[in-house]
Amino acid sequence: MTDMFSAPPAGWESLERFSFGDSPALADELLDLVLRGIKTGTCWAVSDGEQTYPGKLNIVCDGRDQPRAITRTVSLDRICFCDVGDDFARREGEGDRSLAYWRQEHERYFTRLGQFSATMELWCEVFELMFVFPLRQP
Secondary structure (H helix, E strand, O other): OOOOOOOOOOOHHHOOEEOOOOOHHHHHHHHHHHHOOOOOEEEEEHHHOOOOOOOOEEEEEOOOOOEEEEEEEEEEEEEEHHHOOHHHHHHHOOOOOOHHHHHHHHHHHHHHOOOOOOOOEEEEEEEEEEEEOOOOOO
């Protein structure tokens, strides 16, 4: 694991931004797992594009689209939904961190998006937390 930045890197404002999930509530819930060091992985449908690469810095926003953290992609693998394993499910950090929970919730999520298939391909990213922005009051 790389040491966290003591301040955001120069030019951080130009980094790509994203929020986890498909709603402000889910974005906040998953961001909280990242900030607590529980969530170190995420995935999305290959049909949505590659979106990152090892070494890339990204800004993670909360449900109000406010920058809250900077992460660095450690690895990116293309994996079939049905082949995702226990280790990656644990890295996602959700629920009881089991593969059964991961499959249930991700099937539900990708179904909401109209993308689910047991054989769909995913980009599975492992990342590390590099910087946490101070919480700004609304």
